[in-house]
Amino acid sequence: MSMKELPTIAQLWFDLDTGAAKAADVIALIRENVALYEKDINAYINLYLDEAEELARSQDSTRYPAGKTPDLAGIPIAIKDNICVKGKPCTCASNILKGFVAPYDATVIERLNARGAILVGKTNLDEFAMGASTETSAFGPVRNPLDPERVPGGSSGGSAAAVRYGGAVAALGSDTGGSVRQPAAFSGLVGFRPSYGRVSRWGLVAFASSLDQIGPITRTVEDAALIYSVIAGPDPRDSTTYPQEPEEMDLTGELKRGVKVGIIKEFFAELADERISEAVQTPFKEAGIDLIEVSMPEVRYSISGYYLLAFSEVSSNLARYDGIRYGLRVSKLGLRETYSASRAQGFGEEIKRRILMGTFGLSAGYIDAYYNTALRYRAALAKAYEKAFSQVDFLLSPTAPTVAYKLGEKIHDPLEMYLGDIYTASNALAALPCISIPAPRKVDGLPVGIQLTASRYQDAKLLEFAHAVERI
Amino acid sequence: MPSKESRYEVIIGIEVHVQLNTLSKMFCRCEVDVDARPNTKVCPICLGLPGALPQTNDTAVKLGIKAALALGCKVNLESRWARKHYFSPDLPKGYQITQYDYPLATGGSLDLPGMKRSVRIRRLHLEEDAGKLIHSSRETLVDFNRCGVPLAEIVSEPDIASALQADAYLKELRLILRTLGVSDAEMERGHFRCEPNISVRPRGQEEMGVRSEIKNLNSFKAVREGVERAVEDQIAWLEQGKEIVQTTYLWDEKARELRPMRVKETAADYRYFPEPDLPPLILEQSEIDEIKESLPELPAAKRKRLFKEGLSKQDIQVLSQEPEWEDYFLNLLEKGATVKEASTWLLNEARGIMAERREGLEEFKVPVEEMVNLIMLLRSGELTRPAAKGLLEAMAEKGRGAKELMTRMDLGAVSDSGFLEKVARKIIDANPEPVQRYRNGKTGVIGFLVGQCMKELRGKADPNAVREALSTLIAKED
Numbered sequence A: 001m002s003m004k005e006l007p008t009i010a011q012l013w014f015d016l017d018t019g020a021a022k023a024a025d026v027i028a029l030i031r032e033n034v035a036l037y038e039k040d041i042n043a044y045i046n047l048y049l050d051e052a053e054e055l056a057r058s059q060d061s062t063r064y065p066a067g068k069t070p071d072l073a074g075i076p077i078a079i080k081d082n083i084c085v086k087g088k089p090c091t092c093a094s095n096i097l098k099g100f101v102a103p104y105d106a107t108v109i110e111r112l113n114a115r116g117a118i119l120v121g122k123t124n125l126d127e128f129a130m131g132a133s134t135e136t137s138a139f140g141p142v143r144n145p146l147d148p149e150r151v152p153g154g155s156s157g158g159s160a161a162a163v164r165y166g167g168a169v170a171a172l173g174s175d176t177g178g179s180v181r182q183p184a185a186f187s188g189l190v191g192f193r194p195s196y197g198r199v200s201r202w203g204l205v206a207f208a209s210s211l212d213q214i215g216p217i218t219r220t221v222e223d224a225a226l227i228y229s230v231i232a233g234p235d236p237r238d239s240t241t242y243p244q245e246p247e248e249m250d251l252t253g254e255l256k257r258g259v260k261v262g263i264i265k266e267f268f269a270e271l272a273d274e275r276i277s278e279a280v281q282t283p284f285k286e287a288g289i290d291l292i293e294v295s296m297p298e299v300r301y302s303i304s305g306y307y308l309l310a311f312s313e314v315s316s317n318l319a320r321y322d323g324i325r326y327g328l329r330v331s332k333l334g335l336r337e338t339y340s341a342s343r344a345q346g347f348g349e350e351i352k353r354r355i356l357m358g359t360f361g362l363s364a365g366y367i368d369a370y371y372n373t374a375l376r377y378r379a380a381l382a383k384a385y386e387k388a389f390s391q392v393d394f395l396l397s398p399t400a401p402t403v404a405y406k407l408g409e410k411i412h413d414p415l416e417m418y419l420g421d422i423y424t425a426s427n428a429l430a431a432l433p434c435i436s437i438p439a440p441r442k443v444d445g446l447p448v449g450i451q452l453t454a455s456r457y458q459d460a461k462l463l464e465f466a467h468a469v470e471r472i
Numbered sequence B: 001m002p003s004k005e006s007r008y009e010v011i012i013g014i015e016v017h018v019q020l021n022t023l024s025k026m027f028c029r030c031e032v033d034v035d036a037r038p039n040t041k042v043c044p045i046c047l048g049l050p051g052a053l054p055q056t057n058d059t060a061v062k063l064g065i066k067a068a069l070a071l072g073c074k075v076n077l078e079s080r081w082a083r084k085h086y087f088s089p090d091l092p093k094g095y096q097i098t099q100y101d102y103p104l105a106t107g108g109s110l111d112l113p114g115m116k117r118s119v120r121i122r123r124l125h126l127e128e129d130a131g132k133l134i135h136s137s138r139e140t141l142v143d144f145n146r147c148g149v150p151l152a153e154i155v156s157e158p159d160i161a162s163a164l165q166a167d168a169y170l171k172e173l174r175l176i177l178r179t180l181g182v183s184d185a186e187m188e189r190g191h192f193r194c195e196p197n198i199s200v201r202p203r204g205q206e207e208m209g210v211r212s213e214i215k216n217l218n219s220f221k222a223v224r225e226g227v228e229r230a231v232e233d234q235i236a237w238l239e240q241g242k243e244i245v246q247t248t249y250l251w252d253e254k255a256r257e258l259r260p261m262r263v264k265e266t267a268a269d270y271r272y273f274p275e276p277d278l279p280p281l282i283l284e285q286s287e288i289d290e291i292k293e294s295l296p297e298l299p300a301a302k303r304k305r306l307f308k309e310g311l312s313k314q315d316i317q318v319l320s321q322e323p324e325w326e327d328y329f330l331n332l333l334e335k336g337a338t339v340k341e342a343s344t345w346l347l348n349e350a351r352g353i354m355a356e357r358r359e360g361l362e363e364f365k366v367p368v369e370e371m372v373n374l375i376m377l378l379r380s381g382e383l384t385r386p387a388a389k390g391l392l393e394a395m396a397e398k399g400r401g402a403k404e405l406m407t408r409m410d411l412g413a414v415s416d417s418g419f420l421e422k423v424a425r426k427i428i429d430a431n432p433e434p435v436q437r438y439r440n441g442k443t444g445v446i447g448f449l450v451g452q453c454m455k456e457l458r459g460k461a462d463p464n465a466v467r468e469a470l471s472t473l474i475a476k477e478d
């Protein structure tokens, strides 16, 4: 037996609209793929195939006038398990949320539901989305369907793996410093991180609030654009959302003449693997696009700046998991003791490391040296990006400095793991839209991600361009 | 030798947490009803559930601006939200959303009525309340109905020098907030939580003394007593040469004592940082100006006006402490009563009747309109003053209109001069001896004769008219 190839959203929508396919049949294919791969890959924390099938059948029996089928009707989608779905557990792959069932839908879920999408299951992730390999999950690591010895990337590794092995047509992940883009890159998929504020965070369990964005992991840019256009837009429940609706997109796939693509000198200077650099740049050169070198020394500190801010916010956002109201409680005699025991047992090692460092970074006497310095750095970095975008339309870089590595290779060296975010942290800090698409050429037989970044809120332009690049 | 007290200088600053009068909470749409069945006024936001985000309540911001403007503060066009971290079972997010280095308003002042002292206001900022812990012998339960209720924290400069001034400051502040409708400010219900910090130093000493902070002050009496106690304690310790340690006390209402709650060895580290879930609070100057335009007459201005219009200081004091009375009073003026009439019939007569009946103003059965009717009947002479008193009593008892009762009880003034003369004749005849004394020049006796007539007339005549009738008759017989 082998993997049953699933259609893309665009294909499936067309086939469902014309009656050439049935949603229930796609769920049946997914069932087969799950039976075949899930045990080894561990992409899902919870699967809802029966409910999915039921919904698919009711979708199939609904007759829409031709062309009027809702955007995502009958499309099976996997959701990262840090996004709340009403009535379903939301584990964040952590023991501390044991038994917690979300009493409400995230805005993205409401919007997907309103367009007819079908929830296949909730996908595995690094605990609270903190990691780059999906090895820190309390539900065990996820393996890369392309090579089960290797990690799928992270933290949205479950979402990427599910799409990769045909466990869903598309998935939602969340990206704080690369968590959608890097697993997409490691899995040969498209991962899109919208501009900060484009997609409501209501119902997304916070890791670092000022950085978290929900984004799609799909097989094509077109699919990413489709999902984006459904989930994006202002939401009164998230005061940080951008007040304008997403722009219309023109996905013709044509490369616009005179488009200016830049590369950040400092990024490529530091790149160890020449082959990745080549895999990323060659398609552009072959398409006759000159790459304009821009210097942005600020990016050298992006890992430090990113982790300082992210950890500080982690220490605050994860204070609520105290064993009092929901989730795991380890009862001890005193209140303090109950707090300590619940948190000690509920959180994994990486979470504890980040809470400790973040708490330190916000402490009196240190906040100026750490948190506040990082805030100033962030402002300077955003300015530097702005300057770069006065010279070029898009910035090009690899998504990750390596291809998918082996399980266990980096998990015991947190610094090494953090350095994997070198290309995905700075544009996240600057709140920019960025996308990873598979490079045509592989390295060591494994996919390489091409990352494109645009200026803030130019999400539509970025998707249009990425769609064109995808076709080179 | 100067007294112990006068050798020391008392320095008091006060923080007040005011519950804002909104229908819904600060960052969610839950109804504010802290007395509802526990944990029925909650949602994912105020319970701090994973994935929930705060949404600012614009009404709460507006009320905060109102209070700030009334206190003469500068309302900042940009203020920011911050997270204040500490672990407590009644704090579901592990932090409180408040304002820290960019508060809503800064730099105001408040004049203490009748004291010639002004207390500077350092800042006013908005924040959310915590839940409530309910302790029993076996366990502690948490009620989150109060969690997320909007508060304004108003912080004074240390410009208060005695328990009496502290009392005046808080009463005036409370009155302003109630006048504005910003808060019900009921102390015993926790709408108006005062936390004074007190330090004492020898007069002339530059360096500040060590602070005592007091919490759990649920009445003005508690504030006065608690502050007095803290001052006494500190002076005694200074006299004994004891080192004073910065301490937070709880006021024990029953024992009337300060109980140390915690001794601050190191300042608590709340790890304030900007709330990433909420953008800065940006206001337009025009918005602020509009609110400023809509402010009602503030207590100090009102007092000045009423004093000018002839109200006594004592009456002003009464009104300033009791907003419902003030409301009634001002309504009387608006409907045509003079300050004098309103003062006499509301603050004097009606108040006396209510005291006798053990009623409050809310149970008083005479609406403003009927009180005005009574005053008008009196003014036109259709009613005498003593009769009016009786009529008011009847109105308070029966809840009927002034005119209706006056007719029904036959309390209308006798103005028929023939009838008055007849009664005067009768009294003169019945009292030959006092009449004789009057003739002999003891004119004071007329009072007795007038009294007799009034008794005969059951108070229903103008005593001046009776006096007139009596003296005319006696003179005629001379």
Ligand SMILES: [Zn+2]
Pocket: B025, B028, B029, B030, B041, B042, B043, B044, B045, B046, B047, B148
């Ligand atoms: Zn609520």
